[in-house]
Structure formats: structure tokens, C-alpha cells
Amino acid sequence: ADDLGGWLSQLTAFRAWEASGGVPLNVRFLLEGEEEIGSPNLKRYMEEFPDAFQADVMVLTDCDNPSTDVAGLTVSLRGLLDMEVELSALKGKVHSGLWGGALPDPAIGLCKLVGSLVDDQGRIVGLEAPGQSAAWREQVSALSPDDDDLRRDAGLLDDVAGLDPGDRPRVEWMWRQPHLTVIATSLPQPGKAANVILPKASARLSVRLAPGMEAAEVFAQLKERIEANVPFGLRCEVRQLQGVKGWAYAAEGPAFDAAGRAYRQAFGADLVKIGVGGSIPFITLFADQFPDTPLILNGVMDPQTGAHGPNESMHVGLFAKVVAANVLLLDELAATLGGAA
Incomplete structure (x- = not known):
């Protein structure tokens, strides 16, 4: 599902149109x-082949849905800061019984x-990050997982x-606030x-950044602390390894109205605007490079x-609904754009 399934859903839809006479x-x-x-070569490709990206609407497919019965339109992503912290004390390993109590322990x-x-x-x-409005909180309250959801979906004990x-x-907290995860250590x-x-010990820290936060600023703040x-x-x-800013989007206009109609018909329920707590650098890049082009994230x-x-798995019933959508x-886009896209 992450992410060959998303691509397959687009190709399957295209083939369905081709079998019926053409898109x-x-x-x-x-x-x-x-x-x-992190899509390290995409920007260079965009700059070298700009004609390949000419479009009235872009559909980017690497995102989530609130459930198998409700489709999600992603309108925000968290950014990402990867950093490494290393503590050192000794020239080499020493016996913990002989020297414990006299030497500082980098692991502890x-x-x-x-x-x-x-x-x-x-x-x-x-x-x-600044708190969200009361209206936003009311809108997403039904999408928030409780502990039973976390046990079923994320394996919480x-x-x-x-x-x-x-x-x-x-x-x-999952979409619009930062979060710290230890993703690697040098501990045995x-x-x-x-x-x-141990003579030294290090940890690689992954910091998910709220939309609007700049990786360099957050790194400087954490480094100082x-x-x-x-x-x-x-x-x-303390070393910075990678930095990607977050992204938030209004997702309003005729193209998004078209998406709403398509997904409502396919799912039998309204398309819901959601956030994703993960980081997708290429989406931020598309938003920066094409600020006036509607980006439909599914x-x-x-x-x-x-x-x-x-x-990792893909729900077959959800896949079928996404293909239909x-x-x-x-x-819907053809009708909205007059057949030219």
C-alpha cells in the first residue's frame, strides 16, 4: 500500500478508461x-525537464484514509528533522567492575x-506549535483514535x-504537533x-515537525538544549543529518470539488480532509515548485x-473503492477543466 498500491490504483483506473474507448x-x-x-534527485529532474510537469491538476498518490469506508484528502504533512547526538568519555572500552564509579558512562x-x-x-x-482553532478541533474530533483504536490499529498492548x-x-498531536523518536543507537x-x-554512545533522533516549523530553527533550538x-x-x-519542512494546504477550488464528487459517489460518504503525521518530501517539493497548481493527495x-x-498490507475492498474514485x-476533472488537462 505504501506505495505501489497507490500507483496501481491510478494505472487500473486509466486502463478501465482505455478499455472503454479512452480517457x-x-x-x-x-x-x-x-x-x-527523500527524493534527492526529483528537484533536479523538475528543473531539467519542466515540460514533463505541465498540468492543470496534479494527483499525488502516497497518502492515507481514515478507514476502509471513508476516503481521506490529505491537506497537511509533518516535516522531518534527523539528527545525531554522540557522547564520548574514553579512548577505548574498559572493565566496568574495575573502573565503574570513577569514570563517566556515555551510555547512561x-x-x-x-x-x-x-x-x-x-x-x-x-x-x-500553536494550537488549532475550536472549529478545526470539532471537525476532526471524530477522526481521533481512542485507546481501543490504538490497540486494534497500532498494536498497543x-x-x-x-x-x-x-x-x-x-x-x-499526530498531525499538527512535533514528536521525537529514537530510531537508532550505538548501544550493544x-x-x-x-x-x-563504552568509550562513546550515540543516538539518531527523528523529529517530526509541525507544519510551519523550519528544520534548521528546530535543530538549533534542540542543539542548544x-x-x-x-x-x-x-x-x-550534535549533527544535523536531514531536514524537510512540513506542509499545510487549504485544498479549495473546482478541482477539489470535482474530487469530492468522485469520492462521494465511489465511497457513498463525503471525502474528509485529513492530516498525515508522516513526512513526504516530494509533496513539499511539488507545492513549492507549483504553488498555483491544485494538488490532490490520495x-x-x-x-x-x-x-x-x-x-504491511492493502485492504482489497478499499483498493477497489479508490480505483472507482x-x-x-x-x-469529473474533464467536465471541470473542459477536457484539457
């Missing part, structure tokens, strides 16, 4: 295969340091609760345990897809 408007397909590594220091970056609810200390959302809908795996004090709270007098290095994922997991979308 009602001009369609150009562009397949970009580097999304999972790393755990303390990373833990100090978040509060008791796992929110990044001192880094928060029965005796563990989700993070307390407070007075906000939970999707506000259990099978390689040894009674030693980290360097001010290094435990045990350890040597500290996809075939649902809460139980398990994207990036070992058992894409068939109808071409017809």
Missing part, C-alpha cells in the same frame, strides 16, 4: 522511485540526555494506555552484552495497513 482528458504519468530516501549519559528532551507525556520540552491528549483531539544488542564501559544539559561532563557532538492506505512494518475523478 476523457489528457493524462501524464510520472513514476518517482526515491520517495523513501545518553539515556539521561535523550530522556530530558521530553516531558512525562513524551512531548518535546519547549517545542510546541492491553495494559498500556495511549498518550494523554489533554483537551485536544489526539490527531492534533543483548547478544553482544559485555561488562564494559542538548549542549546545556550534557550529564557527567561528557564530550558532546492513496490506498488505512489505519491497519502497517506501513513500514513487517506485515480515480475512474470517476478523471471524468
